[in-house]
Amino acid sequence: MSGEAESVLSDEEEQVFRQRCRDFLDEHAIGITGGSEADPRGELRLGAAQKFQKALADAGLAGLTYPSEYGGAGLTKAHERIWRTEYGKYPNMTTELTISHGMCLPMLYEHGTEAQKARYLPRNISGEDVWCQMFSEPGAGSDVASLQMTATRDGDHWVLNGQKVWTTLAHLCAYGIVIARTNSEVPKHGGISMFIVDLNAPGVTIRPIHQIDGSMHFNEIFFDDVIVPAVDGVTTAGGAEDDGFAGGDGTPAALVGELNNGWNLATSMLMYERVAIGTGNTTGINTERSDRLIEECHKQGINDNPTLRQRLIQLRILETCQSLVAMRTRAELKAGRTPGPGGSIGKLQTSESLAMYRDLSLEIVGASGMAWADSSDAIWQRNALTTMQAGIAGGTSEIQRNIIGDRVLGLPRDISVDKGVPFNELKVGTQS
Helix, strand or coil, X not given: CCCCCCCCCCHHHHHHHHHHHHHHHHHHCCCCCCCCCXXXXXXXXXXXXXXXXXXXXXXXXXXXXXXXXXXXCCCCHHHHHHHHHHHCCCCCCCHHHHHHHHHHHHHHHHHCCHHHHHHHXXXXXXXXXXXXXXXXXXXXXXXXXXXXXEEEEECCEEEEEEEEEEEECHHHCCEEEEEEECCCCCEHHHCEEEEEEECCCCCEEEEECCCCCCCCCEEEEEEEEEEEECCCCCCCCCCCHHHCCCCCCCCCCCEECCCCCHHHHHHHHHHHHHHHHHHCCCCCCCCHHHHHHXXXXXXXXXXXXXXXXXXXXXXXXXXXXXXXXXXXXXXXXHCCCCCCCCHHHHHHHHHHHHHHHHHHHHHHHHHHHCCCCCCCCCHHHHHHHHHHHHHCCCCCHHHHHHHHHHHHCCCCCCCCCCCCCEHHHCCCCCCC
């Protein structure tokens, strides 16, 4: 993240740091289990992730490549590579922080002002504040640029009005990054800006979306005259008054990057998202899903079924290819490059492998995989339902194929009938 060339560690330095990572992980990476207590809104899982992240920060291992003045460890990319290698051998403790750390954190570091970085990065890195991303709207999903939420300048403030939907963990987040329309007289991509929003501010209403498996992991959010600062240090009503910043003179301006450049920033953030989804938290070859299914085949006594064996090896090949693409993507990040459209390849591979895993798991487990059990043991049923979202969350598989086709392979783009048309003349959403 620092943009510096990767430092070369001596064998002794590498060994010492590797052991330091192992010692920490032996103590803290003990896995996150639902136990006997229901957790439909993910409070327990997020709490466990925050506890792990806080311990990581206290040990000087959080935000490895972020500067120490922003709450990071100030170490090198070589240290991060070692950490990821070791972390890949343990249960993943920070899945619930993927958006906060994999998307919001790098965006704030890359495009935030000094005031924003000083204010928000330390508590994000330590997991004390969790962040969410607010892009999609009821009438703007795959075509996010058709969004209708507005941000209107009023003196030293911006006033936000509109609705967002499918926002993961918004009910547990302190802040969110939102895109809103700041100019409706230009083509739809050109009049969007990005803002930081305190989710405890007056006018923010968060409502759960009930999922088929009984959980309520994501939400719809309503913004009714929500006020955010347009300049540093302006006082805003509401918010977390006791933190010494929000609602006081330390609050930075809410605009991220330049006015009306929100679409480019959103695209960059989506690239980070697809890298986070497509590469995971580990390095090397990861065949966790096929390994799990092969183990189950042995338990069921069907490991000699030739059709299953062929399909399992296809899944293993796909997982291997996905790992190789992830390794290449991470190598580009370590070289200081901002994620590009190639991240869609890993994201699409993740969706494809999860779909294959879902079908195979239900076939291997048999009828019991269809019978819902109201307990934490219903792993196959939950996996079957939750993997459905992989082809939608972070951009549908169809969108990923479009991106790969025109931005990676250079194929002709689809015809755009609204190119160059001012947004206020388009018939989108509630506009007519």
